[in-house]
Amino acid sequence: MPAPVQLDHHLISDPSLRPLAEKVERGERLTQADGVTLFNSGDLLAIGHMADAVNRVKNGDRVTFAANQHINPTNVCILRKTCVFCSYARLPKEEGAYRYTMEQIWEEAATANSTLTREFHIVGGLDMKAGLAYYIEMFRGLKERHPQVHIKALTAVEIAHIARIEKLTVRDTLVALREAGLDTLPGGGAEVFSPGVRATIADKKLSGEEYIDVHRTAHALSIRSNCTMLYGHVETFEDRMAHLAMLRDLQDETGGFLAYIPLAYHPDNNELGETLHRVGTATTGFDDLKNLAIGRLFLDNFDHIKSHWIMVTPFVSQMSLHFGVNDLEGTVVREKIYHEAGAHTAQAMTLDQILRLIRGARKVPAERDSFYQIVRTFDESPTPAAA
Numbered sequence: 001m002p003a004p005v006q007l008d009h010h011l012i013s014d015p016s017l018r019p020l021a022e023k024v025e026r027g028e029r030l031t032q033a034d035g036v037t038l039f040n041s042g043d044l045l046a047i048g049h050m051a052d053a054v055n056r057v058k059n060g061d062r063v064t065f066a067a068n069q070h071i072n073p074t075n076v077c078i079l080r081k082t083c084v085f086c087s088y089a090r091l092p093k094e095e096g097a098y099r100y101t102m103e104q105i106w107e108e109a110a111t112a113n114s115t116l117t118r119e120f121h122i123v124g125g126l127d128m129k130a131g132l133a134y135y136i137e138m139f140r141g142l143k144e145r146h147p148q149v150h151i152k153a154l155t156a157v158e159i160a161h162i163a164r165i166e167k168l169t170v171r172d173t174l175v176a177l178r179e180a181g182l183d184t185l186p187g188g189g190a191e192v193f194s195p196g197v198r199a200t201i202a203d204k205k206l207s208g209e210e211y212i213d214v215h216r217t218a219h220a221l222s223i224r225s226n227c228t229m230l231y232g233h234v235e236t237f238e239d240r241m242a243h244l245a246m247l248r249d250l251q252d253e254t255g256g257f258l259a260y261i262p263l264a265y266h267p268d269n270n271e272l273g274e275t276l277h278r279v280g281t282a283t284t285g286f287d288d289l290k291n292l293a294i295g296r297l298f299l300d301n302f303d304h305i306k307s308h309w310i311m312v313t314p315f316v317s318q319m320s321l322h323f324g325v326n327d328l329e330g331t332v333v334r335e336k337i338y339h340e341a342g343a344h345t346a347q348a349m350t351l352d353q354i355l356r357l358i359r360g361a362r363k364v365p366a367e368r369d370s371f372y373q374i375v376r377t378f379d380e381s382p383t384p385a386a387a
Contacts, residue, residue, distance in 0.1 A: 002027045002300035005053040014043035017050075024050050030298050032241040038294050039237040044286060051293035051324025058303055059326040062377075063358045064368040066330035067351070068119040068152075071108055073138065074099040077125030078161075082204040084271040085191075085233060089125050099127060105138055112146050119330075119370050120146075122153035123188055126161040132176060135162070139181035150183045150370040152226075156214035157189035157206045170217050178223060184370055185218055187226035187261055193246055194239040201233060201272055208243070212250055219256025224371070226306075227257050231291055232265040232283035233272060240291075244298050251301045258372060259304035259327060262291040264311045288312045289323045296324025304372055309349065314357055321361040327368075328354065 004027035012021050020034050038047055076097050077089035090097035100108070109120065120142060124130070139151055154162070154177070163173040174182075191201060193208025206214075215225050227247050231240060251257050264283040267273025273282070296305045306327040309317035317328055331349055349357075355378055358365040366377040 002029060002054065003057050005050075005057050007050060007053055011049045012043065012046040014041045014046060017041055017043055017046050021046070021050060024054065024297065029300055032238075032245050035241040035244065035294055035298050036237045038297065039240065039290065044290060047290060047293045047297075048323040051296040052322050054296055054300075055305070055324045055326055061362075061364050062366050062374075063321055063326055063328060063361070063363040064304075064366050064372065064374070065328045065354050065358075066119050066368055066370065067117050068121050068330040069109070069112055069117045070121045070123075071105065072124050073105060073122065074124040074127040074130050076127040076129070078128060079126055079202070079204055083202045084275070085201045085230070085265060085267075085273075087266070087268065087270040092129075099130060102137060102141055106141060106145060109142055109146060109149075112149055117146075117149055117331075118367075118375070119150045119152055121186060122151065123155055123158065123186055126158065128165060132162050132166045132168070132173065135177060136180040139177065143181040151181050152184045152186055152370055153177075153182055155186055155189035156211045159185070159214050159218075160206050160210060170214055171221070174218055174221055174223060178221065182223070184258070185215065185223060185225035187228040187257075187259075188263075190228045190243070191230045192233075192235045192239050193243045194235060197233075197235045197239055208246060212246055215256065216250060216254060219250075219254035224256050224258050226259045226261060228261045228263050229291075230263045230265055232287060241298070244295065248299055248301060251299070255301075257302060258370075259306045260295050260299050260302050261306040261308055261329075262288075262295055263308055264288055264291075266311065283312070285312070285316045285319070288316050289320055292320045292325050293323040309357075314349070314353075318357050318361050321358065321363050327372075328358070330354070 005025060007021050007025055009021065012018055016037055020030065020037060023030060041047065075088050075090050076092050076099055080089040080091045083089065142151060159170060159173055163170045189206065190211055191198065198205060218225055229243050247260065267282045292305060292307055304327050305325050306329060307317040307320040307325045308329045310329060331351065355365050364379050366374050369375055
């Protein structure tokens with residue numbers, strides 16, 4: 001159950017939020033209806049104040065990040081025509097389609113030796129020619145070359161795809177990948193669990209229940225994972241809260257989730273964006289901050305809420321550090337998927353840039369490993385960044 005917190009009720013101007021603030025103060029779990037009330041409220045500062053108070057009890061002023069490197073080994077995907085929100089996927093013979101050879105993987109990963117990378121984040125498309133043997137060879141080769149680097153790889157959708165084409169169970173697939181070097185799973189592929197939403201944006205994709213079951217199976221094998229929600233397209237506030245409830249329920253059951261990361265939809269270069277007549281950033285900073293804060297308030301059994309600066313900009317991510325967020329997407333090195341969808345942020349961030357961002361929010365930066373163990377802290381107390 002959540003811990004009690006102290007709130008300043010002078011900062012809460014929306015009367016509909018006062019009963020929720022009292023729940024938060026008492027350490028009482030919020031309901032899905034409470035979450036819808038939060039989403040409907042325009043009192044963003046009050047929501048941020050509540051989320052910040054909850055986060056301070058859990059994490060104090062510390063903000064963590066990882067020195068990670070994204071590797072996207074293939075953009076070939078059998079769902080190219082059905083996931084209408086995706087700008088990254090290609091059919092096998094379509095212009096721009098690629099699948100890395102192992103030599104290309106080793107070449108891209110080579111920078112890990114010079115950048116103190118601690119984690120490889122590996123996700124890609126549902127490629128019929130990238131099966132179990134492809135990823136076993138990849139993970140074994142990466143561990144041989146970079147034994148110190150953690151492998152966080154393959155979304156639940158990719159795991160289920162590999163199991164299907166190899167005619168294996170999800171469990172057996174995970175066991176084989178774990179033996180090859182897989183350490184944890186990323187949280188992508190969740191989108192929004194509502195069947196109606198999935199029928200609109202990702203008709204043939206893994207269902208919400210199947211996504212949850214892959215993560216449940218991973219947790220039973222002591223493979224921990226992250227989880228996500230893609231927001232800002234056709235979903236309702238009720239859809240968002242039903243999605244969060246499924247994540248909270250599994251965390252109650254297994255305790256296997258490391259962090260929750262809400263992901264902002266980007267409409268450029270995809271069919272859904274054209275249908276909705278949207279260009280540029282689909283979400284607002286207001287909605288981005290609200291999704292992060294409500295995630296912190298509702299997911300009371302999660303220690304870590306991450307802001308993905310690639311999707312919402314470093315500036316919104318910096319603001320989010322006072323809206324319940326305690327973790328930032330790390331150095332990244334080279335990100336492809338969201339930039340194909342129109343993300344205008346940089347593809348990487350240096351250590352100095354991350355430290356400046358965190359310090360500028362009057363927070364204490366700390367580098368972590370993939371299990372959120374602190375490996376180095378840079379300041380004993382928050383200090384303002386130079387202008």
